[in-house]
Structures are given as C-alpha cells and as structure tokens.
Amino acid sequence: MIIKRFGVFASAVAVAVALAACGASKDENPAIQSTPAKGSLYEGAEKMAGCMRGLGWDITVDRDGGWRSTNGIPVAQKDQYEKDTADCEAKFGYDKPPPPLTQQQAEARYDALVAVGKCVKQLGYDIPPPPSKQKSVESMISSGNPLWDPYQYVVSGTNSSAELDKVFTKCPQP
Known part of the structure; x- marks a missing residue:
C-alpha cells in the first residue's frame, strides 16, 4: 500500500493525515511523503523533492504540498531512501520541531482553517464544526495541534487522487 500524507501548514505548523491510497507490489515498501517543518508546505516539498532527485530518487510533488516517491520504494532500497530523506530534512532544518506559534499566528491559523472548512463543506463533504477558537x-x-483539520475529513472520505486534487484546488491550504 502507498501511504500519502496531506499536510496543512501555516506559520511553521504542519499537520499530517495518512491515507492508504492504492496497492503496491510485493517488492515495494510504502512510499512515504514527508512534510516539511518550516516554510510554506509546497515550497518545502519542492526543496525536499529537489534534494531527493539530486540523490537519484524519482520524486513527485503533489498539489496538496506533499511529496512522494513516484514509483514506490523497492524493499532493497528502503534503508537508503530513509537515510537520504533524513539527510535532506537535516539540510533544510526540517528535522527540528517548528517554533511555537504566537497568539496572533494561532488565531490567524484558526480563522484560515475555519474558512477552508466552509469551502470543503460547500463541496459536499460532511465536516463537523470546529472546536472553540479559544x-x-x-x-x-502549546502543541501546534489545531484540534481540527477540515482536510482530514476529505482524506478519510475518498481514495481518489482526482477527488483530492479537486478539493485542494478549490479549497487551497492556508
């Protein structure tokens, strides 16, 4: 199975949600997307993809700002892939935790997630109400966790890449 992570990122906060998207052959390990801990999610994914490509990996950056091995990772190359991923993360500082958000950043992040939730709901997804702003x-x-992420309900509700692309295009990540 290929595991994809879809990150939601703002103010140096990344939230990842795993989705089992499709089957891989018995010779492949799961291709795992990493989520950058700093900078914009898409820019961070581009940096990671460029670094991994420079090490010989075939990497795809998705519209949601995640990245993945295009053709999966052969079992025999799993350790090298993980080492190269760790090296690239360290190169850009993504191996360190993001700094804590300020009150203003956290409030802006909450407002942005609520706006995305309204957009996703308008697309027909069943999105529960967010927790209180406070x-x-x-x-x-305190922890970087917004307690609610409207994308998690999209990811858990579909296995279609085209469907996910539609949501991320119409309701971009904040």
Whole structure:
C-alpha cells in the first residue's frame, strides 16, 4: 500500500493525515511523503523533492504540498531512501520541531482553517464544526495541534487522487 500524507501548514505548523491510497507490489515498501517543518508546505516539498532527485530518487510533488516517491520504494532500497530523506530534512532544518506559534499566528491559523472548512463543506463533504477558537488557539500555542483539520475529513472520505486534487484546488491550504 502507498501511504500519502496531506499536510496543512501555516506559520511553521504542519499537520499530517495518512491515507492508504492504492496497492503496491510485493517488492515495494510504502512510499512515504514527508512534510516539511518550516516554510510554506509546497515550497518545502519542492526543496525536499529537489534534494531527493539530486540523490537519484524519482520524486513527485503533489498539489496538496506533499511529496512522494513516484514509483514506490523497492524493499532493497528502503534503508537508503530513509537515510537520504533524513539527510535532506537535516539540510533544510526540517528535522527540528517548528517554533511555537504566537497568539496572533494561532488565531490567524484558526480563522484560515475555519474558512477552508466552509469551502470543503460547500463541496459536499460532511465536516463537523470546529472546536472553540479559544481551545484551538491554546492547543496550537502549546502543541501546534489545531484540534481540527477540515482536510482530514476529505482524506478519510475518498481514495481518489482526482477527488483530492479537486478539493485542494478549490479549497487551497492556508
């Protein structure tokens, strides 16, 4: 199976949600996307992809700002892939935790997620209401966790890459 992570990122916060998207052959390990810890998600994915390509890996950057091995990772190359991933993450500082959000950043992040939630709901997805702004902001400041991510309901509701692309195009990540 290929595991994809879809990150939501703003103010140096990344939230990843795993999705089992499709089957891989018995000779492949899961191709795992990493999520950068700093900078914009898409720019970070481009940096990671460029670094991994420079090491000989065939990498794709998705519209959601994630990256993955285009053709999966052969079992025999798993350790090298993981080492190269760790080296690239260290090169850009993505191996370190992001700095904590300020009150203003956390409030802006909450507002942006609520706006995305409204957009995703308009596309027909069943999105539960977000937690209170106060609880979410407090959680983002203390742990980086917004307690609610509208994309997680999209990811858990479909296995279609085309469907996910549609959502990320119409309701871009904040």
